[in-house]
Amino acid sequence: MTPLPVLLGVLLLAGCASLGLSSEEPDRETAARLRVAEVAERSGQPDMALSLYGAAVAANPGAIEPIRRQAAALARTGRLAEAERALNGAMARQPNSPVLLGEMARLRLRAGRSHEALALLDRALAAAPRDARLIGARAIALDLLGRPDEAQAQHDRAASLAPLDAAIANNRAVSLLLAGQARPAVEILSPFAGRDDLPERVQANLSIARRMEERPGTDLAGAMAGE
Numbered sequence: 001m002t003p004l005p006v007l008l009g010v011l012l013l014a015g016c017a018s019l020g021l022s023s024e025e026p027d028r029e030t031a032a033r034l035r036v037a038e039v040a041e042r043s044g045q046p047d048m049a050l051s052l053y054g055a056a057v058a059a060n061p062g063a064i065e066p067i068r069r070q071a072a073a074l075a076r077t078g079r080l081a082e083a084e085r086a087l088n089g090a091m092a093r094q095p096n097s098p099v100l101l102g103e104m105a106r107l108r109l110r111a112g113r114s115h116e117a118l119a120l121l122d123r124a125l126a127a128a129p130r131d132a133r134l135i136g137a138r139a140i141a142l143d144l145l146g147r148p149d150e151a152q153a154q155h156d157r158a159a160s161l162a163p164l165d166a167a168i169a170n171n172r173a174v175s176l177l178l179a180g181q182a183r184p185a186v187e188i189l190s191p192f193a194g195r196d197d198l199p200e201r202v203q204a205n206l207s208i209a210r211r212m213e214e215r216p217g218t219d220l221a222g223a224m225a226g227e
Contacts, residue, residue, distance in 0.1 A: 037053050040052065053066060056070070064090065070083075071083040071103055075106070096123070102120075112144075117137070118145065140171055180220075189202060189205060189206040208220070
């Protein structure tokens, strides 16, 4: 049987948007660096992206958004320890930032430390209680902790706050698929199918959900094997 964290690691969609609200408006030069870094990363040039994120951090040592993006990019390349060090440095200055707490929680989820992630997300939500991405991340932590009923309630709340967010919809559907509820998962993902910007993972998960619906008794791991 495939372990739950492995299944979720394949199926869940973290998205590029930050966990936690940020009211920062970077200056023009920093904003340009961040845009170019994002393009470089999407084009398969992670070293260039990290160099640009690092330059943005150096030019704005107290700003949250450049360090968040740098940490997220480091995590995506598997450099979790470096990402954590970067966030810890920023959190020493701003320990209650929901953006930084959310990003640290994401690292904890990647590392399978779901209890720690949940505690961080609770702190972040105390500062930003209606942040849909934070609520959705909390739902993922609950899924990983084997608390499906609580997780679904949080997924539903996140979706009510951000009904057009594909990452939130995807993760809500995956939670339902884990519980063997294929039909509601299909209903959640189907409205996103025609979007030009739909991530490939969402389309793949919709296909898995349809496969499970068409073959009653097929579990999630079995449906994934048919991808």
